[in-house]
Amino acid sequence: MRTRFALVFGLGLLSPTPAQATPPATTAAELMPLQVGARWVYDVTRTSLPPTKPVRSTVVDEGRCVLPDGEEVHQLRVETAGENAPRFEAWSLGDAGIRRFLALDDRVRGAIDFASAPLRWLDWPARKGDSWRWQGKHDVAFASDGHGWTHQATVVGTEEAITVPAGSFRAVHVRVESAHENVRQLLRELWFAPGVGLVRERHEDAEHDVERVLVAFAKPTDDREARVQRHLEEELANPKTPAWNNKPFVQWLEAGPEALWLPGAIAVVHTDTGSRLYYVGEKVLGFAVNQRELLAASLRDAFGTETARLPNHVPIDALALLLARAEAARLGFERVREAPVTLKPQYAPHPASHRRAAVEVIGGARDGTDRRVALWIDLRRQSDVQFATDYVPPPAARQPR
Secondary structure, X not given: OOOOOOOOOOOOOOOOOOHHHOOOOOOHHHHOOOOOOOEEEEEEEEOOOOOOOOEEEEEEEEEEEEOOOOOEEEEEEEEEOOOOOOEEEEEEXXXXXXXXXXXXXXXXXXOEOOOOOOXXXXXXXXXXXXXXXXXXXXXXXOOXXXXXXXXXXXXXXXXXXXXXXXXXXXXXXXEEEEEXXXXXXXXXXXEEEOOOEEEEEEEEOOOOEEEEEEEEEEOOOOOHHHHHHHHHHHHHOOOOOXXXXXXXXXXXXXXXXXXXXXXXXXXXXXXXXXXXXXXXXXXXXXEOOOOHHHHHHHHHHHHOOOOOOOOOOOOHHHHHHHXXXXXXHHOOOEEEEEEOOOOOOOOOOOOOOOEEEEEEEEEEOOOOOEEEEEEEXXXXXXXXXXXXXXXXXXXXXXXXX
């Protein structure tokens, strides 16, 4: 996957540079450089509400998932002074431009509303005067009318000079005018600078005026996968862990939006002699989906709890699907996708379970056939996980757990 913990990097402030020194973007991705571990710091001013003094807001790209159609979605964690808990945003980049997905609950990690139309902040290629239109919800907190919004976006300029605390840039300026069926109006303006991302944003209606400006931007100081692979290699070299006879290949489990529910990462470590699952959070914990103690330790580390009980805000079916995908990846399946449950559990689910899920995935196995992995979870005082597969590796390829 990569559902992941957010990385904390030293923040290198950008030095002010001449606006004309910023080269124009040649792709949409240059205008919103989403990279796991990237970090933006903003000052946010709400001029319609006291106090008017800016508050500091930090945005960290903490992980990504890959949708079935191949679109890559990045999850941003937003921490703002004065707010008790972080908020989460989901952004995507592609040939079509920059999109922001709405959230089912922006206080919950991974709660992305894929059923609603995303906010089309920029259609690509961006040319001055281009405009586009869509209908759907709005993300602004004070625009709580739900559905019924019509959005009209226009590219005001493609190399507009703008200066913010982080420096001076040539930015793509987009204006979004939104109207609700009850005649409410809302204006939003966004400035995207190549290589930096969103440098200024302003939205207003008749009663509110909110602006955020970029104070600093820092790219990841280290490649996360390389860093965590070294972390894993150090753990695998520990005499207390099973011996490995060659350098491992690390596969991050990131297929599907359920990969974003955990604050850490699931890695599948392959070598010539074996394959094993690891949860990488504050610790590196090896686990198997059918070993309760190991799985429980991973859940405790993931959610910072004293027990392995899954928090109520985390959907149990998402965890079940994530674990089924993890086991399929450990077995080497490719093109893994969800399927109706056809395999049978070893024993019936416990009648006292208060939360229960059953999922199945199918993928191309090493023997060239499509094979399945099913997983059942019962959450109660003694939680239970069962899994089954119709794939039996050949004797020479069987892998230790």
